[in-house]
Amino acid sequence: MDKSKSIAALILGGLISFGIITFGVTTSNAVIDMKALERTVTVKGLAEREVKANIAIWPIQFIQVDNDLTALYQTAQEKTERVVEFLNHQGFHRSEITLSLPSIEDRQAQGYVNPNVRFRYAAKVTVSVYTEQVDLLLATRTRIIELAKDGIAITTQNYDGRTEFLFTKLNEIKPQMVQLATQNGRQVAEKFAKDSESKLGKIKRASQGQFSINDRDSNTPHMKRVRVVSTLTYYLKD
The missing domain is CATH 3.30.110.170 (Protein of unknown function (DUF541), domain 1)
Structure with missing residues (x-):
């Protein structure tokens, strides 16, 4: 009986050892694969x-001066209409043109009169073009000087007057x-x-x-x- 138990124990021990060895090999391979x-x-x-760019935004700005506020407003309005007429003639639709309220500066509002300033009031007018006709806008910008014949001097140096192009x-x-x-x-x-x-x-x-x-x-x-x-x-x- 003891001999049978010893044989069984040896067999069981062998199986356990084999299992441990097999598990170790499998685990080792898995670690190698994971590292790989x-x-x-x-x-x-x-x-x-x-x-x-497929969109262009062009602010067209000019400044009108006068000592009479009523005359200033009338002249600024007439020149604004002339700018719009010019843009329409170039091929822009009225829906692409936006008019902003003139920004009027009273140069004597602070009580100080600069002797070198001839006109009391200055109106800054902006006519904006928002369009998908980018090529047309580029061509029109080269012809904007034509407005000088009507006494309209377009301002091009201001940062807020630069043309913006968007994609x-x-x-x-x-x-x-x-x-x-x-x-x-x-x-x-x-x-x-x-x-x-x-x-x-x-x-x-x-x-x-x-x-x-x-x-x-x-x-x-x-x-x-x-x-x-x-x-x-x-x-x-x-």
Whole structure:
């Protein structure tokens, strides 16, 4: 009986040892596989595209002066109508033109009279054009000097009088740009994998950066450069 129990104990012990060894080998392989999965490379993919603005905002400003407030208002109104007429003649619709209330300055309101100032009142008038006809606006700006024949001197130096160009069709080009950024990033990752004698695996993580829209340069603000950078993490394998 004792002999049978000893044999059974030996068999059981052998099975337990075999199981522990097998479990250890399996666990070891799993750890190796996990470490292999931890081998990654993180790259950035860039996509840039040059586009033309599809919206233009053009504030046309002039200043009218007079010592008589009533005469000032009448003259400013007549010249405003002339500016609108000029824009209509160039091809802009009335719906694209906005008139702002004149900003009138009384140069003697503070009780101090500058002897070099000939006129007491100055009215700043702004006629704004908001249009999708960007090419027409660019052409019209070169002909705005024609208003000088009517005694209208357009102000161009003020910061708030600069023309603004916008690109509002980003959603139309987003998918293609994200795809290009991803392809660019993958090319960089493949080059890294080749140099490190590895193979590129699947994407572990990807994040899309923010899109930026900037003027191409200061001389052509109607041309925009759209840019996006995507960050991609790939698995590496042997």
